Amino acid sequence: MTLYISRDHALDLLRQMIRIRRLEEKSVELYSKQKIRGFLHLYIGEEAAGVGAMRALREDDNIVATYREHGQALVRGIPAGEIMAEMYGKANGCSGGRGGSMHLFSAKRRFYGGHAIVGGGLPIAVGLALADKMKGEARVTACFFGDGATDEGEFHESLNLAALWKLPVLFLCENNQYAMGTALDRHVSDSDIVNNPPAYGIPSESVNGMDVVAVERAVHNAVESVRETSEPRFLELRTYRFRAHSMYDAELYRSKEEVEEHKKHDPIANFQERAMSDELITQSDIDTIEADVAKEIAEAIEFAERGEWEPVEDITRHIYARDLS
Amino acid sequence: MTTYRDAVRTALQTLLREDPRVFLMGEDVGRYGGPYAVSKGLLKEFGEERVRDTPLCESTFVGAGIGAALGGMRPIVEVMTVNFSLLALDQVVNNAAVMRHMSGGQFEVPIAVRMATGGGKQLAAQHSHSLENWYAHIPGIKVLAPATVQDAHDMLLAAVEDPDPVFIFEHQMLYGMEGPLDTEATPPSPWKAAIRRSGSDVSLIAYGGSVHKALTAAEKLEKERVSAEVVDLRSLRPLDRETIVASVSRTHRAVVIDEAWKTGSLASEISAILAEDAFYELDAPVVRVCTLEVPIPYAKHLEEAALPQVDRIVEAAKRSVGGG
Structure with a gap:
């Protein structure tokens, strides 16, 4: 299938997906070296969803993401070094070392965080959109969440409130088929997630989340519709997580065969192949990207290694606007 | 004289008039006029954009308030009862309280709830509890309990002005209470306790609705x-340790009155503060007068028996003084 995009466009999509993949692969290594601790949720396999979606959003739009948000954060423009330093727990991390992998934030990029309570980010997104609507801003709030979040009451409440108050929220469900280790058909009564939003009067659509171009198009159409109508929309990005849920997951709930089957749809390998057969890019382009990214990641690690630990005396900072003690 | 209810409404009006970022939302705050008639008339004056009736989804409308605060608004969210x-505790504990911290100080949540x-x-076991201590336990939020008409007004103004999330607990028995309200006076800091009555023999330490029972007991x-001093805590987080300790250092005896259950209560916290900071000032053991450890019963005589009452406070104070 022809891609119908420009060479530069193809190069950018590929570069962004490779940046995420390589950053995370390196994170796993650093995790085993105990440089990174806590939970580390990898996005590997899902890169097309994040890259396609983020590219369709404007710089001024708000982003609310989940604990599996390295990809969105990186594409949004948070430097790889700041993300890496945050995972190290260093003061030069994008959240000052207070958040870690699950809580990447950037005020100047309107990145309202990695949220690690499943479903908990949805009301926040609704509120951000409410603020924009009341202030007359043309901004859209894009809210990422997984299929597991659709089980939560806050999911249904947030859809209802956004529809009732006509708020400019784009709900982006990254359906990776599992709520942690519980398969979709074992955690929702109707595994066709797109059937939910129409019950609240919200237009809903499903897209192949392994196809970066398809995601970008679908998100572009949806986000511009939200901007135009100031009403919410819902997109399901069907994707698959190649790695374990987190670093503590023995993956007892799915077979190796199932994972291997899905790897045939690797969003990066497939896109490279299509872009090459469309003669948009060459192997040497890929080599260049890989070399650039390797350099970027090496510098990111250096930035994290160089970072300072926040002094323990500062532990009560950032609890209140002014220290109460 | 003004009622406590009218004092809150006056503050809401002032805020809505003076700051376009302020809006009120909650269940039945608009057309119904507020479950306790606090927001009566505000919909007419300010319209549906700024006085918003919400669906029945506490978690999501409190969360939306947090989101709107992040987005630059100054939301006032009314939750019908504690x-x-x-x-909505998920949104309070996991979002409002931690957003500033988790983001390394990049974001703040100036919401008033x-x-x-x-x-x-006689509203029984699902509408009558005092769970302020649950909130006061959480770093990152602030907790106020206005006991007077003046505080009901001033504390709401202070809460909305504050850059941090502030939770205000209005005791439902106080809404009809009358008292003086001066909207011109410079209010005292909301974070400091107040001596509502001076005394020399025993300190009765209370907050919210219990302050009035303590005053009657005094x-x-x-x-x-028996000369009893009444300390109104006013702010439950931060707690004004200084005023509490200073009062007990004068009277050398303390009775702590708290409508919560005794186990793990704010009364326990205050007792611990006295043990830490005023141990050598005490001439008698600290006494706690709290709600009996039962869900609040419906029947009037049982509800009265469960809650702290004036006679129990008097008895506790006499025990404290007598045992000195």
Whole structure:
């Protein structure tokens, strides 16, 4: 299938997906070296969803993401070094070392965080959109969440409130088929997630989340519709997580065969192949990207290694606007 | 004289008039006029954009308030009662309280959340509890309990002005209470406790609805030649340790009155503060007067028996003084 995009466009999509993949692969290594601790949720396999979606959003739009948000954060423009330093727990991390992998934030990029309570980010997104609507801003709030979040009451409440108050929220469900280790058909009564939003009067659509171009198009159409109508929309990005849920997951709930089957749809390998057969890019382009990214990641690690630990005396900072003690 | 309810409404009006970022939302705050008639008339004056009736989804409308605060607004969210607010605790604990910290100081959540608390109206075991201590436990939020008409007004203004999330607990028995309101005066800091009555023999330490029971008890005690000081905590987080310790350092005896259950209560916290900071000032053990450890019963005589009452405070104070 022809891609119908420009060479530069193809190069950018590929570069962004490779940046995420390589950053995370390196994170796993650093995790085993105990440089990174806590939970580390990898996005590997899902890169097309994040890259396609983020590219369709404007710089001024708000982003609310989940604990599996390295990809969105990186594409949004948070430097790889700041993300890496945050995972190290260093003061030069994008959240000052207070958040870690699950809580990447950037005020100047309107990145309202990695949220690690499943479903908990949805009301926040609704509120951000409410603020924009009341202030007359043309901004859209894009809210990422997984299929597991659709089980939560806050999911249904947030859809209802956004529809009732006509708020400019784009709900982006990254359906990776599992709520942690519980398969979709074992955690929702109707595994066709797109059937939910129409019950609240919200237009809903499903897209192949392994196809970066398809995601970008679908998100572009949806986000511009939200901007135009100031009403919410819902997109399901069907994707698959190649790695374990987190670093503590023995993956007892799915077979190796199932994972291997899905790897045939690797969003990066497939896109490279299509872009090459469309003669948009060459192997040497890929080599260049890989070399650039390797350099970027090496510098990111250096930035994290160089970072300072926040002094323990500062532990009560950032609890209140002014220290109460 | 103004009622406590009208004082809150006056503050809401002032805020809505003076700051376009302020809006009110909650269940039945608009057309119904507020479950306790606090917001009556505000919909007419300010319209549906700024006085928003919400669906019944405490978690999501409190969360949306947090989001709107992040987005530059100054939302005032009314949750009908503290029992309902439990449905929103996820948003309070996991979002409002930690957003500044988790983001390394990049974001703040200037939201004010008001709710009714306390028993005394025979509303039984799902509408009568005092769970302020649950909130006061959480770093990252602030907790206020206005006991007077003046504080009901001033504390709401202070809460909305504050850059941090502030939770205001309005005791449901106080809404009809009358008292003086001066909207011109410079209010005292909301984060400091107040001495509502001076005394020399024993400190009665209370907050919210219990302050008035403590004052009545102090009058009764006076007739029995016991001079009781009444400390109104006002702010439950931060707690004004200084004023509490200073009062007990004068009277050398303390009775702590708290409508919550005794186990793990704010009364326990204050007792611990006295043990830490005023141990050598104490001439008698600290006494706690709290709600009996039962769900609040419906029947009037049982509800009265469960909640702290004036007689129990008097008895506790006499025990404290007598045991000195």
